[in-house]
Amino acid sequence: MPPRIGVVTFPGSLDDHDALRAIRWAGAEPVPLWHASDSLDGVQALVLPGGFSYGDYLRAGAIARFSPLMAEVITAAEQGMPVLGICNGFQVLCEAHLLPGALIRNHRQTFVCRDQRLRVESSDTVWSQDFTAGDEITIVLKNGEGSYVADAETLARLEGEDQVVFRYLDNPNGSANDIAGITNARGNVVGLMPHPEHNVDPLTSPSTDGVGFFSSVIRYVEALV
Numbered sequence: 001m002p003p004r005i006g007v008v009t010f011p012g013s014l015d016d017h018d019a020l021r022a023i024r025w026a027g028a029e030p031v032p033l034w035h036a037s038d039s040l041d042g043v044q045a046l047v048l049p050g051g052f053s054y055g056d057y058l059r060a061g062a063i064a065r066f067s068p069l070m071a072e073v074i075t076a077a078e079q080g081m082p083v084l085g086i087c088n089g090f091q092v093l094c095e096a097h098l099l100p101g102a103l104i105r106n107h108r109q110t111f112v113c114r115d116q117r118l119r120v121e122s123s124d125t126v127w128s129q130d131f132t133a134g135d136e137i138t139i140v141l142k143n144g145e146g147s148y149v150a151d152a153e154t155l156a157r158l159e160g161e162d163q164v165v166f167r168y169l170d171n172p173n174g175s176a177n178d179i180a181g182i183t184n185a186r187g188n189v190v191g192l193m194p195h196p197e198h199n200v201d202p203l204t205s206p207s208t209d210g211v212g213f214f215s216s217v218i219r220y221v222e223a224l225v
Contacts, residue, residue, distance in 0.1 A: 003221040005214075006043035008073070008089075010053035015086065015091035015197060019049045021027050022194050022197040026214035028221075035067035043223045045082040045126075046073060050090025050142075050195055060103060060145045061091030068083045070096060082126040082217050083189045090181070090191030099182055099191045100181040101150030106143070107174025109157040115206065116141035116194050117169040124185040139194035141172060146183075148175040158182055166192050171184070184212040202225055 007030060029045050040046070045069045049121045053064035064070070070092070074080035076094025077083045077098050085093035093099045106112055120135040122128060131137070150158070155176055158164050166181035173193075195209030 001008065001031075003028045003045065004031050004043045004217050005029070005047065005217065006016070006033045007038060007047045007049055008033045008035060008069060010035045010067060012053045013049050014049035015050035015195060017048045018042050018171050018195075019197040020194045021026065022200045022210065022214055023047070025200045025219060026211055028156040028214065028218050029175065032148055033068050033069060035064065037069050038072065040069070040076060044186040044224075045217050046076065046084070048073070048083065048085040048092050049197070050087030052088060052141045053088050053092065056065070056088075058082050058146070059091075059095070061088060061093075061165065064088075064092045065095035073133060074098060077189050080186065080188050082220060084127050084178070084213065084217070085181055085189075086189035087193050088193055090193055093189065093191045098189050099184060101148055102184070103145050103193070104149055106147050106172070107144050111142070111144040112146065112172045113142040114172065115139075116180075118166045119192070121164045121167050122183070125165055125183045125190050126160060126220045127190040127216050128165050129220065130138065130212040133179050135170065137212070138199070139196055139209055140198040140205070141194045146173040146175070148179045148193070150176060161185065165190055166194070
């Protein structure tokens, strides 16, 4: 049986179906999960997708963090379940304190939509193990609140403990230290602003570099069986 990977839909999510399709494309079983549920339905990994949960009122991800299912997500993540937060999902992970720091308005106060070059800084996570540190990949980026910020102590810890997973090669939004994605200390929770789910099908994307995210977690889950 292929691994079962859940995708959480919040009111305002708009990339949940793309994530479900990417999971199926990579060879796993996609499982849609509704934010108001109290069950993860036996999934072995989770994706929090991009979009504008609750219209990004207050702060992006601030309301979604209190959705009923997030209590289960937080518990599962703390117990080691792989969790990937993409764009708005990254914002939700930060609001839920599963990842440090925050995402604020892009430094030019404009929405950015482009094919974005990244450098893989760490392959020591559940979601990046099929890459090699130093790889340069191209992943779609689309956000208005994608500037990663954290205090100096947090940034030093992220850099010193190999928790920066992806870095912008030409920083489009003013993120501190060119950070595009980070992980928790355990390596099972990863958040990034670019959208790997849009880079799996050569028919619709000039790059299929997003496949590595999903093949990584599939390999990790299968090794546990």
